[in-house]
Amino acid sequence: MSETIIQVRGLVKVYDELIAVNGISFDVKEGQVFAFLGPNGAGKTTTVEIIETIRTATSGQVNILGLDIKKNRTDILRRIGVLPQEFSSFDRLTVRETVQYYSRLFKGEPDIDELLELVNLTEHRDQLYMNLSGGLKQRVGIAVALVNDPEIVFLDEPTTGLDPRARRDVWDVIKGLKKSGKTIFLTTHYMEEAEVLADDVAIISKGDIIAHGTTSQLIDQYCSTIHVSIRGAGPGVEEVAKNLGLTLENRENGTVTIEASNNDQVVEILNNLKARDIKYDGLDIRKANLEEVFLSLTGESLTTGGEE
Amino acid sequence: MMDAKLIYANLIMLLKEFHRNKASMFFVLLFPIILMLLFGFIFQDQGEMEYDLLVQDLDGGPNARNLTAMINSTGLFGVTDVDPSEEPGQYLIDHKANAMLIIPEGYSDQFDAIMLSRTTGLPVNETVSVKIVYDPANSAAMTKIGILNSIIDGVNKGASGAPDVLVLEMETTVSDDFEYIDFFAPGIIAMSVMTTALFGTVGMNTELRQKGILRKLATTPLSRSEWLLANILYQLCMAVLSTISILLVGMGLFGLRPHINLFLPLFVLLNVFAFSGIGMLITRFVKDADGAQAAANAVMFPMMFLSGTFFPLETMPDFLKTVANFLPLYYVNEGMRAAMITLDEGTLMTSTVILVVLAIVIFVLGVLLTSWKHD
Numbered sequence: 001m002s003e004t005i006i007q008v009r010g011l012v013k014v015y016d017e018l019i020a021v022n023g024i025s026f027d028v029k030e031g032q033v034f035a036f037l038g039p040n041g042a043g044k045t046t047t048v049e050i051i052e053t054i055r056t057a058t059s060g061q062v063n064i065l066g067l068d069i070k071k072n073r074t075d076i077l078r079r080i081g082v083l084p085q086e087f088s089s090f091d092r093l094t095v096r097e098t099v100q101y102y103s104r105l106f107k108g109e110p111d112i113d114e115l116l117e118l119v120n121l122t123e124h125r126d127q128l129y130m131n132l133s134g135g136l137k138q139r140v141g142i143a144v145a146l147v148n149d150p151e152i153v154f155l156d157e158p159t160t161g162l163d164p165r166a167r168r169d170v171w172d173v174i175k176g177l178k179k180s181g182k183t184i185f186l187t188t189h190y191m192e193e194a195e196v197l198a199d200d201v202a203i204i205s206k207g208d209i210i211a212h213g214t215t216s217q218l219i220d221q222y223c224s225t226i227h228v229s230i231r232g233a234g235p236g237v238e239e240v241a242k243n244l245g246l247t248l249e250n251r252e253n254g255t256v257t258i259e260a261s262n263n264d265q266v267v268e269i270l271n272n273l274k275a276r277d278i279k280y281d282g283l284d285i286r287k288a289n290l291e292e293v294f295l296s297l298t299g300e301s302l303t304t305g306g307e308e
Numbered sequence: 309m310m311d312a313k314l315i316y317a318n319l320i321m322l323l324k325e326f327h328r329n330k331a332s333m334f335f336v337l338l339f340p341i342i343l344m345l346l347f348g349f350i351f352q353d354q355g356e357m358e359y360d361l362l363v364q365d366l367d368g369g370p371n372a373r374n375l376t377a378m379i380n381s382t383g384l385f386g387v388t389d390v391d392p393s394e395e396p397g398q399y400l401i402d403h404k405a406n407a408m409l410i411i412p413e414g415y416s417d418q419f420d421a422i423m424l425s426r427t428t429g430l431p432v433n434e435t436v437s438v439k440i441v442y443d444p445a446n447s448a449a450m451t452k453i454g455i456l457n458s459i460i461d462g463v464n465k466g467a468s469g470a471p472d473v474l475v476l477e478m479e480t481t482v483s484d485d486f487e488y489i490d491f492f493a494p495g496i497i498a499m500s501v502m503t504t505a506l507f508g509t510v511g512m513n514t515e516l517r518q519k520g521i522l523r524k525l526a527t528t529p530l531s532r533s534e535w536l537l538a539n540i541l542y543q544l545c546m547a548v549l550s551t552i553s554i555l556l557v558g559m560g561l562f563g564l565r566p567h568i569n570l571f572l573p574l575f576v577l578l579n580v581f582a583f584s585g586i587g588m589l590i591t592r593f594v595k596d597a598d599g600a601q602a603a604a605n606a607v608m609f610p611m612m613f614l615s616g617t618f619f620p621l622e623t624m625p626d627f628l629k630t631v632a633n634f635l636p637l638y639y640v641n642e643g644m645r646a647a648m649i650t651l652d653e654g655t656l657m658t659s660t661v662i663l664v665v666l667a668i669v670i671f672v673l674g675v676l677l678t679s680w681k682h683d
Contacts, residue, residue, distance in 0.1 A: 054526040054681055074529060082527035088519040092328040093321065104317035105528040128328075144524070 005030040005152060005183050006051060011060035013046050020046045022207035023060065028152075028185060028200070033178050035198035036187040037290060039300070043207040044187040045085050048156055051185070052082050065151060078106065081150035085157050085187075087141035091130035095121055095140055098129055103147035110147050119143045119173050135166025142173055152183045159193060171196055191290035201290065205298050215290060223288040223296045226260040228269050232281030240272040310534050318530070318538035322512075323545060336508075340500035340550040341557050347492050348562040359452050361385040362399070362408040366392050369416025375438070376411075378463065384455050396441040406449040407442040409456065493558045493566065494644035495617040500554060501547040501579045502611060502637055508543050509587030510604045514597040526680030533675040540584045540671075547580045548573075571647035571656055578663040579640045583607075585670035592678040611637035639663050 006028035013021040021043045028034040036044045049055035051062055053073045062069045067076050089098050099112050116122050119139040124132065129140065138158055145153055155174065159167040167190075174197055177184060188194055194201050195215050203211040203218070211218055230237060232254055241248035241258045244265065249257045260266045266285060273280070295301060326332055361379065365372050380387045390399060396408050418436045440456060442449040516522050525535065551572075558564030566572075586607060594600040612618070614628055615637035621629055632638045643659030646652045 052527055054523065056681060077527060077529055080527075082524070084520055084523045084527065086520050087524065088521055089524070090321065090325055090521065092325045097321075097324070101317060101321045102528065105314060105525075105530045107311075107313065107529075 002032070003030045004028070005065060006034075006185070007061075007063040008047075008051070009061040011047065011050065011062060012058045013043070013050065013055075014058045019207050021050075021057075024204070024207070024209045026202050026209060026212060028183065030183050031181055032199040033174070033184040033186060033197050035194035035201045036185070036204060037189070037191060037194045037198075037201055037294070038187075038204035039189050042189075042204045044189075044204055045156055047204070048154055048185065048187050052080065052154055053077060078148060079151050081145035081148060081153045083138070083141045083145045083153070083155045083158055086160075087138065087144075089129050089137070089140060089144070092128055094126050094128055095132070095136075095143075096125040098140055099143050099147060102144045106148040108148050110149065115143050115146055118146070118176060120169065133166065135162050135169055138162065138166075138170055139173060142170070142177075146177075150182070152185060153177060154185045156187050157189070158186070159188070159190065167193075191294065194290055203290070203294060203297065205294075205300075210297050211293065218290065218293050219288050223293045224261055225288050225292070226263070226266055227257050227284075227286045227288070228260055228266055229255050229257045229284040229286070230273070230280045231255045231283070233273075234279045236276050236278045237273070237280075240269060240276065240278070243272065244268055310531065310537065314530055314534045315538045315541065318535065319541050319545075322538065322542040326542075326546075336504060336546050336549055337553050339503070340496065340554045343496050343500060344493070344554045344557045345561070347496060348489060348558065359385050359448065359455070360405070361387050361452060361456075362390050362403075362405055363387050364390040364392060364394065364396060364408055364410045366413045367411050367415040368392075371416035371419040372411045375415075375463065379409075379456070379459060382455075382459060385452075400441065400443060407440055407452045410439040410441060412437070412439065489558065489562045489564050490566070490649045491645070493554065493562075493564050494648045495641050496558075497551050497554050497576070498579060498615075498637060498640040498644050499612060499617045500550045501576055502583045502640070503608065504546045504550055505540075505543040505580045505583040506587045506604050506608060507601075508546060509539055509584045510590050510600050512539070513588065513591040514600045517591065517595070518597060522680070532678050532680055536585070536588055536671070536674050536678070539588065540581055543584045544577060544580045547576050551576055566648035567651055569647060571643065571660070574660065575640055575643045575647060575663070578643075578660075578667050579637075581667035582636050582640075582663065582670055585667070585674045588674045588678060589670070592674075611635050614638070616641045636663065636666055639666075 004027045008027070009025045010023050011021055011025070012019070012023050024043075024047065036048065038044050046055065050057045051064060051069065053069050053076055057069075064076055065079055069076060090101070093101060095116065096112060099115055103110050103112065113122070113125075116125050119142050121136065121139055121143060124136055129137065132140065142153075142155070142158070145155070158174070159170050162170065171193070174184065174186070178197070184197075186193070186197060199214065201211075201213065201215055201218060202209050211222060213221065233256055237256055237258075238248060244258075246261075246265065246269070247259045249259070258269055260269060270283075291301070326336075363376055363379070365376060376387060376389075379385050390396075390408060396410060400406065400408055415436060415438065422436060438460075440453060442453060513522070516525075555564070555566070558566075587604065590600055590603045590607070594603045610631070614624075614632045615635045616632065617637070621632055621638075624632075639659040639662045642655050643663065646655035646659065
């Protein structure tokens with residue numbers, strides 16, 4: 001088991017009447033991608049900004065890199081990298097100048113070209129920031145978060161508002177960071193992002209952490225349903241479900257989905273199909289995802305909710 | 309606490325952005341030039357104080373010609389003769405003029421008669437009159453009447469046996485080197501520098517806040533005081549640009565001949581420090597962009613009108629003069645005028661001391677009250 005690099009205990013943040021963060025506690029292990037998953041307004045950004053030392057907690061303890069956030073602000077800032085939510089930068093600096101400017105603030109002398117290579121921006125290095133697409137801008141933000149060779153990188157909603165292609169490009173960059181051994185604190189409301197990238201997921205809703213574990217632990221624990229989707233199935237498939245006592249859902253496109261609660265039931269479904277000689281065109285067996293975990297925990301969807 | 313390298317890195321970054329932003333370059337240079345041109349042309353005439361005056365001489369005698377010559381010689385009027393056959397009221401309308409002096413027929417003879425009777429020592433109640441036809445809605449006409457009255461006053465004194473008094477008196481009021489443009493140029497510099505520093509700082513910082521750039525800067529080791537100082541130095545560069553353009557326009561087009569000494573850059577610097585600092589404080593407390601603009605306007609307008617930029621304070625009611633004593637721009641104006649025109653040492657010292665104290669107070673407040681952290 002690797003070392004704990006961030007330790008949060010009983011963290012509370014109250015705005016006027018609103019309790020944004022309700023006494024949460026969690027640990028982040030060194031070298032892992034930790035995902036803070038929750039809908040907008042759940043308290044993700046508030047929490048992460050408190051850990052980054054740019055917001056003050058109402059109460060609670062946060063230790064990061066062995067340092068207390070209340071006492072060692074400057075030391076902490078030198079050792080972490082931050083991509084803030086909705087990152088933006090100076091319109092009329094080029095990509096290279098932007099990275100250079102931020103590296104000067106840390107008085108470091110990183111190999112800027114190597115950094116740009118790492119986030120795949122080499123060919124855009126001389127373009128003005130204002131002329132970049134959303135995905136490229138986010139990658140500039142990630143490069144900027146790396147100028148001080150930080151031990152922990154905070155990425156607050158790094159792919160919000162990006163198209164699927166740009167999102168995958170940003171994911172590739174994050175995977176590369178993980179390989180280089182950095183600890184990554186990721187906040188997101190995209191369950192797919194957490195599934196693809198995270199070693200450890202904490203699900204936050206209305207200021208409380210309601211579940212914490214690896215993706216498969218969370219799924220096994222909170223939503224073990226296995227979806228067996230049968231495309232173009234002949235008559236008799238309803239019988240199969242009925243005999244096994246399982247729920248069957250009819251889809252409009254001619255696909256029926258039977259919800260199994262464990263692997264044995266899946267095997268039984270398949271055996272039954274074969275025994276009754278029911279023909280079908282295609283078969284898809286899928287475990288539940290984090291979206292469904294969230295749904296089963298809160299009764300709400302991840303992607304709805306107010307602005308944070 | 310402050311690191312010169314960090315301040316320098318920020319200054320270079322801001323200048324680079326400015327240099328690449330054609331629109332902002334245009335406004336930093338053009339706004340003061342337009343102001344200078346505008347007020348330069350408006351007050352050019354007042355500087356020389358020459359009004360056009362129409363004179364219709366229905367008499368044509370030697371005394372009438374003397375009066376015209378006297379009006380001419382004051383240097384206050386450019387006299388245009390109007391043919392005796394013209395109807396004055398219609399002529400004014402047709403020529404878009406606002407005042408015409410009419411010397412009636414028989415003026416010369418009557419004038420001589422009165423003079424003659426005076427030398428005989430007999431009491432005389434007789435007078436001779438000239439008439440002015442004018443447009444009562446026009447303020448220039450009123451000014452002309454005022455000046456004509458004082459000329460006539462002079463003629464009366466001359467008639468009582470003291471010639472040339474009139475000429476001397478009038479010359480003392482216009483021969484002063486202090487022209488309107490001289491009064492104005494330091495004020496324009498002070499105001500342009502204030503506007504650039506105040507609105508430049510507020511505009512840039514609210515924009516950076518909205519874009520989330522300030523939030524990003526908060527996660528770097530850059531301190532608030534370093535950022536504040538980099539902003540002030542950047543605004544100082546802008547101020548130097550606009551000051552130079554105003555001086556060039558003033559000297560090139562309007563014959564401005566200011567004294568150039570170290571007090572001029574000193575007041576520009578103090579002006580920037582004070583108003584850039586006020587701008588920083590505004591963006592600290594008024595988070596919303598429109599609100600911050602409104603707050604900056606609320607700071608600017610009283611300064612503009614009550615600090616003696618456009619109107620000399622002497623013409624204002626006493627309580628407004630008192631208010632002016634509490635406005636920083638008043639001391640910038642006074643100081644700049646003293647530095648560029650009058651070289652009055654007392655004013656230079658008072659203004660310098662007050663502004664240095666103010667700049668330090670605002671800077672310290674800026675450092676103490678503004679923090680990267682948000683609640």
